[in-house]
Amino acid sequence: MNIYAEIRDLVLDALDSAVADGLLAAGLDYTNVAVEPPRDPLHGDMATNAAMVLAKPAGRKPRDIAEMLGGKLALDPRISAVDVAGPGFLNLRLAGPVWAAVVRAVLESGDAYGRSDLGQGQRVNVEFVSANPTGPLHVGHTRGAVFGDALSSLLDFAGYEVTREYYINDGGAQVDVLARSVYLRYLEAHGQQVGFAEGTYPGDYLVAVGEALKDRVGDAYVGEPEEVWLEPVRDFATEAMMDLIRADLALLGVTMDVFFSEKSLYGTGRIEAALGALDDKGLLYRGTLEPPKGKLPEDWEPREQTLFRSTAHGDDVDRPVRKSDGSWTYFAPDIAYHYDKIERGYDALIDVFGADHGGYVKRMKAAVSALSDGRVPLDIKLTQLVKLFKNGEPFKMSKRAGTFVTLRDVVDQVGPDVTRFVMLTRKNDAPLDFDFDKVLEQSRENPVFYVQYAHARIKSVLRKAAGAGIAVDDASLADADLSGMTHEAELAVAARVAEWPRLLEIAARTHEPHRIAFYLYDLSGLLHALWNRGNEEPGLRFLQEGDPDTSQAKIALARAVSVVISTGLGILGVTPVEEMR
Helix, strand or coil: CCCCHHHHHHHHHHHHHHHHHCCCCCCCCCCCCEECCCHHHHHHEEEEEEEEEEEHHHCCHHHHHHHHHHHCCCCCCCEEEEEEEEEEEEEEEECCCHHHHHHHHHHHHHHHCCCCCCCCCEEEECCCCCCCCCCCEHHHHHHHHHHHHHHHHHHHCCEEEEEEEEEECCCCCCHHHHHHHHHHHHHHHCCCCCCCCCCCCCHHHHHHHHHHHHHCCCCCCCCCHHHHHHHHHHHHHHHHHHHHHHHHHHHCCCCCEEEEEEHCCCCCCHHHHHHHHHHCCCCCCCCCCCCCCCCCCHHHHHHHHEEHHHHHHHHCCCCEEHHHHHHCCHHHHHHHHHHHHCCCCCEEEEEEHHHHHHHHHHHHHHHHHCCCCCCCCEEEEEEEEEEEEEEEEECCCCCCCCCCEEEEHHHHHHHHHHHHHHCCCCCCCCCCEECCHHHHHCCCCCCCHHHHHHHHHHHHHHHHHHHHCCCCHHHHHHHCCCCCCCHHHHHHHHHHHHHHHHHHHHHHHHHHHHHHHHHHHHHHHHHHHHHHHHHHHHCCCCCCCCCCCHHHHHHCCCHHHHHHHHHHHHHHHCCCCCCCC
């Protein structure tokens, strides 16, 4: 049950009725007609902008349309009051039985409440994390992993067919550096003294890899030139790092459907095929780019190169794909990788990148637009930096120095549930402060505690009620008489529960799973407020001594809240707690 969709349908029916009555011109576009919560709850339960958006095309004053529309809406039993505000906003109040119906719908649907067919089975590829296979995941990767996984779950809940994918960057120079770093640890395992040159990876996490390589090949590579051992050590080290990364992701509860190797694009004709597709569209040419202002990028050359006419698809400048010496630029395999996704038949692509990839967005969107003839949309989500604090002091991380804070470090200290929820308490493109002390506080200022506490409180009520002989299974609660649910604090909770399906659709459309975390915090706040008011007003307590029927009705509302909290936490990948310890 999506009451917002139902009331919007009611508004559209009323508009059609006005057209049939000759009160509005036919052929009006209702696309932008919305029904949403009013900015100020004192104004009503819902508001519609119908009169405002239709006034100009209808050639009518918005207030006149609002008054006419309000008169028709008032005839529906779900509407208890209609108020025209300002120049033509229409505020609506809903009748009490509507909120009772929402509570019943939640109890009858269970964790399916809010599911929709918004996606209509469209196939969506969500690529996220995709960290270089040169070490364990750090806290920046953690945010991208949580965001991508939660977004994937959200889209699945909204009716999309989702593939979680990791792009292994194993085709560049960084994996050669990894191989050389592992070789040094291999020599160290043989008792040699080694030094790590600038640019290598000196982290202790490679000690075990060097020892494993020794166990595998013995002393076969000791004293041998690089051309003998570089390729096999690179393959061995890359696989070891991917095993480490898979284990790190498992700590967070993240499981990828596909791991795609960049290396598989080389020497297989796949890069040539992708660029050939662009060439067939007349989008490749030989030319020399003007030197960009400021620091010169690595792929700029003051000589003729093969360029992709990306400006034809919204980019600021055309991009080189093949250098003057015939080698590929770093952009070429990325084009081929996305071409492969398109060829696999996805209806939409989502890439989750770190904040340092901001300059990459337009060129990648241009490539996908060109390769798919605009058919396949690409949304690129950038996750901003995470700043770590402990005991009031910032935690530093530096991958090259081997002193970075890893995903495992974070999860070991606060657990996967806290890690995941906190990573979603800010929009992905906003910086996030992660304070190890604050995220474990038992206070309202700690969102994950606040939400979990609300769920645990409701579970405690259910246990006490069951102990008192009150039937608290969902079917019994759904049959309870909810006509006594009239107090403003109770109705505020029910109204927020009613927003859940609408919130999910908005979050899915905008690819913003943080909206769920925000919503759960607000819903929990209303539950806590209702609980606290029961301390002062006994009639609001969930358990009414000696009155099992009233208790059952009040518990039905609380149980509806717990269903939504549990479902929302599930989408975020967080396990709801049964009791606080």
